[in-house]
Amino acid sequence: MRDDTSAAVDALIADLAKDRVDEPAGALPSLWPTMVELGLSTVGVDEAAGGSGGTLLDALGLARSLGHHAISSPLIEHATGHWALGKSGLGAEGLVTLALTDGDTLGPDSVCGLLHAVPWARYAQSLLLVDENRAAVVDLRSPGITIQQSVNEAGEPRDSVALHGVAATFLDRSPGTTALRNRLGALWAAALAGAVDGTYRLTRRYVSEREQFGAPLIRIPGVANHLATIKAELIQAEAALHRANAAVDQELGTDTCTASVAAARVVAARAATVTARLSHQLHGAMGITAEYPLHRYTTRLWAWRDEETSEHEWSVRLGELAGAQGEEAVWQLMTA
Template sequence: MFTQAIEKILADACTPAVVRAVEQGQSPAALWQALEDSGFLELLSTEEDGGAGLALADVYPILLAFGRYALPVPAAQSIAARALLQGSGVRAPAGMLTLAGSARREADGSLCAAQVSFGLLAQFALVNLDGDLLLLDCAQAQREPAGGHGTLFATLRWPAAAVPAAIASNGEALRSFSAAIQAAAMAGAMEWLFGKTLEYCNDRVQFGKAIGKFQTVQHQLSVMAEQVAAAGVAAALAFCGSQPVPALLPAAIGKARTAMAVPLVAATAHALHGAIGVTEELDLQLYTRRLHEWRLAEGSEHYWNRIVGEALLASAPLGASEFVRTVTQSA
């Protein structure tokens, strides 16, 4: 029910034209208002706080849809922020709220958060600083674009006077949640990418038949489909469990596996689209650019694979298969 409702809103309010307009600096206020008015930002909030009180698994299809539509506002981050703030005594402020999984304090007391998702747009940021949770006003931060063409990522720097006291000590949970969100976004975007690539290969005719009928193209599509399916399973794992926040290991597996699929999936999509694949007019680049940014957000697959590897070594004498079963069963 919730997924169908959000799909309808996104189909109407988050068209490729809207995504391009936001990238070019136009205000996303109408899109954000549509999401805020629908109540979807409160999906993980408790019923006592006016939310839906959904489980993580119920929210996952919605986060997947955000990726399929290349949503250019931090709706997923705002949903997660409300879950992270539960029990802190602090309510999420109105407006676009994003997550910064790691920040550092400079020698002069200022705070720097690098490559923050939607850092160019967000009005507030929930930040992990060495395990502490801070809520900061982005209007007081210096913003520097931290990506390529059309990026909405930014490095944010707050002066010492604008850095408040910590409001909770679950900062590391914020990073796990942020990584899981990126995994869901990548899985959704890759679903869209595969569907459009398959559609193009069935429509594009060369030498008298659709290129999708050629064995070499079918082979590339099958490998692409395998990667997309594996990424979806891994991302879904991050949102299993009864807790309101993803656990570290499932989130690490989800982020690592989806990130690993990005180079092959994006490259195959561009290759099979041929010369039109590199054009700005084709919607393909709206997704492949984001996929590469999401792959690096909160750490690439190398960072998260190391966390999984260290946990595997610490679980001795369990073998790899027993370790995987333990993680999936606990999730």
């Protein structure tokens, strides 16, 4: 996404978020209908497939802006689901969510199994299921489906979905598990980088304005060092994301893309962990009050660092590439 476009999108998201209030855990964000109305919900999906147009890079910029302002939404799952369905010439009404499954869930013409932590399932009309070989979509209003509600650390719906021989429509031209996983990984890396950036800015402002013994907290060497550590983590996450952006702009299903996205997700997850810990240390007791916005960021940092595929699983995937091709080859994939 070009810098001028990124700035315009960020300004729009900031305007949408300025009057928001904390919502009950499990609620569909009140901003979501507005995002749908403005066409933000399917950015990066071809207009011919029912989307708003634009590229994946545009979607990455939007995901980063939402993270920067600590905004939860079904954007990543919804837009990715529409993108995958569009590859097979299919469309869907209402909210679309998705789940990566094992090979036992998708039968010859129906689906059966128990899925955990399905994003926004209670509000979705369609569920895209993807295993290593096939993809299928089911209507979540069909008989034979039971949804047990749950939430993650950020209060976002992550429901269990039990499927009992539910009829499914199988995709003829699925983008493939690797491409879909890489797309999700890049979007979550962008959201995490944005949340780390937002947390850093909030923390820097706090330690610059809060005084102790007649001087701002940032004058204390330990405080300055912690803040610098957060900044360093942010720079590394942004650098890894920049490389992933270049890779996904070419071809999502390649080893080059997988290596770059895996690195971006691992670095962003590590940055999230460090940033959440240090920002709470620098805020002290203020950081845990409901009236102060830090919790909006740190709960999302904790929740998003393992979304769709955990940091450990991405590390394993990167290690498998290195084992198969050699460390030097993977280094070339990530930096060429």
